[in-house]
Amino acid sequence: KSDQGNDKSVSANPLFGFKTTTVLRESAREKNMFIHGKLNDQEAVIIMEKTPIREDTLLELFNCSRLKLEMSNDIYRTYQLQPPAHLNEIKTTVVCPATEKHVKKYLLQETYLVEESGDDYRSITLPYIQSQSFSVQWVYNILEKKAEAERIVFEDPDQAVGFVLLPDFKWDQKQLDDLYLIAIVHRRDIKSLRDLTVQHLPLLNNIRKKAEENILNKYGVAASKLRVYLHYQPSYYHLHVHFTALSFEAPGSGVERAHLLSDVIQNLELDSQYYHSRSLTFPLRSGDGLLSKFKEAGKL
Amino acid sequence: KSDQGNDKSVSANPLFGFKTTTVLRESAREKNMFIHGKLNDQEAVIIMEKTPIREDTLLELFNCSRLKLEMSNDIYRTYQLQPPAHLNEIKTTVVCPATEKHVKKYLLQETYLVEESGDDYRSITLPYIQSQSFSVQWVYNILEKKAEAERIVFEDPDQAVGFVLLPDFKWDQKQLDDLYLIAIVHRRDIKSLRDLTVQHLPLLNNIRKKAEENILNKYGVAASKLRVYLHYQPSYYHLHVHFTALSFEAPGSGVERAHLLSDVIQNLELDSQYYHSRSLTFPLRSGDGLLSKFKEAGKL
Structure with a gap:
């Protein structure tokens, strides 16, 4: 299983130690964030965006997640659902070294x-x-x-x-x-x-x-x-x-x-x-x- | 830690066995999905939406995630990032029992x-x-x-x-x-x-x-x-x-x-x-x- 940690292409964490300078932009609606910071003493911009929910993963999502009840009212209930990690990735783009222009481009x-x-x-x-x-x-x-x-x-x-x-x-x-x-x-x-x-x-x-x-x-x-x-x-x-x-x-x-x-x-x-x-x-x-x-x- | 499984409010998975009838609507932009199906033999609508990325979790996100390199070109690299589960929840709303009207409401x-x-x-x-x-x-x-x-x-x-x-x-x-x-x-x-x-x-x-x-x-x-x-x-x-x-x-x-x-x-x-x-x-x-x-x- 890809989430069991034995996948050879999973590297030592290359973002370890990244220091955030500022959040340039974020969208709660689109679940993304543009971050300016330093990676190994170099200027960098990191763009993160959550991945869309995929129909072909629903069965595993419903059967293998952990849920926490938040609210219950009449026929409505809301939960916080923690899915298996490999079903819930964040697409991450790193620009490094980044110039002033990259930073400005993403600044909202x-x-x-x-x-x-x-x-x-x-x-x-x-x-x-x-x-x-x-x-x-x-x-x-x-x-x-x-x-x-x-x-x-x-x-x-x-x-x-x-x-x-x-x-x-x-x-x-x-x-x-x-x-x-x-x-x-x-x-x-x-x-x-x-x-x-x-x-x-x-x-x-x-x-x-x-x-x-x-x-x-x-x-x-x-x-x-x-x-x-x-x-x-x-x-x-x-x-x-x-x-x-x-x-x-x-x-x-x-x-x-x-x-x-x-x-x-x-x-x-x-x-x-x-x-x-x-x-x-x-x-x-x-x-x-x-x-x-x-x-x-x-x-x- | 809330992701260690010893939180009392985490229930046995109430969505276990949910059978999808059809995906009513989904948005790749908003990372949500509206699903019609059956939960314990009752009609139900489940609405899932990924949560926004939070600035106050970035340090943990960068230091405690697993990354898989996807692409590398010049100053640009992309990764699939698997964050700690408690930082990457899916907000889940369950309507059950759901009527015909609920189903229609969410159908695109x-x-x-x-x-x-x-x-x-x-x-x-x-x-x-x-x-x-x-x-x-x-x-x-x-x-x-x-x-x-x-x-x-x-x-x-x-x-x-x-x-x-x-x-x-x-x-x-x-x-x-x-x-x-x-x-x-x-x-x-x-x-x-x-x-x-x-x-x-x-x-x-x-x-x-x-x-x-x-x-x-x-x-x-x-x-x-x-x-x-x-x-x-x-x-x-x-x-x-x-x-x-x-x-x-x-x-x-x-x-x-x-x-x-x-x-x-x-x-x-x-x-x-x-x-x-x-x-x-x-x-x-x-x-x-x-x-x-x-x-x-x-x-x-």
């Missing part, structure tokens, strides 16, 4: 949730956006067909309610499971959700209707299979709408950053000033200049 | 996005919920301290605005990275978001304030690190609020199902009938009885 920056009132937007966020003069030249290049023209899936050229629909960079278009398209509006005067009022309803309804029609025609994906949303904060300040496959947990589709287009439309129908006055919650990374502005203003 | 099925108007709620969803008479006895057990009393983190016993705060089943409480708590209200007359009006603002504000205070005091996690939200549809029709670590992409925290408590409060302040009248979008699995009702009504 801390994220904070910020609650921005309408006044905060006008006194903190808007001046910051304007001072940064983030370039959206690449967006204009798309709208003017100076770049990526061949990637455009659909265009409504109307300058008031029109838009361009194209695949997001993150989608390789090889399978529909992670379908990801972006609609970019032709109008250049809407920075984000914050600028939307009832006057933009024709634009939003037009995007919704025509993009959904075209995604159905071109990809065979129905509206009931699409998550359609805006980001706040967006990653660039020119209004755009995200279309992702419902079955795909797209990065940025969490409730803390995404706003369903159907909700946005209804909110504007209810109150034209909804996004002008309302507090909006969003995450900011610790290195983000906007986070510093909120801290300076005593808002965090 | 195609998902559709449904848009439910206020009228749809009253003519389709509400009658369906009532006809199903989903049991929330386990919730009442918690509120009455008949079960899980020792797990309660905080309680405000007020019958109008009070609630009980406790860790969600899915969180093993061993690390803060995937912190997940639930606030369950004492009131028994609020099924979901749909029932909320301006009269419930004291309840919602009380939950937000006291739960956040207690999570800060007990776990040292600040409000700016918490995603606080309700589900619609919820998995049980007794009002509850989710608190998850912002850094943890908790299942169910996507924009298609989650509603930030801060948004809910503001929406009710704006319009007491907001959740009564507004169209709400949510995903339903193909096996879900409610989806059939929407199809029968020609809404999909």
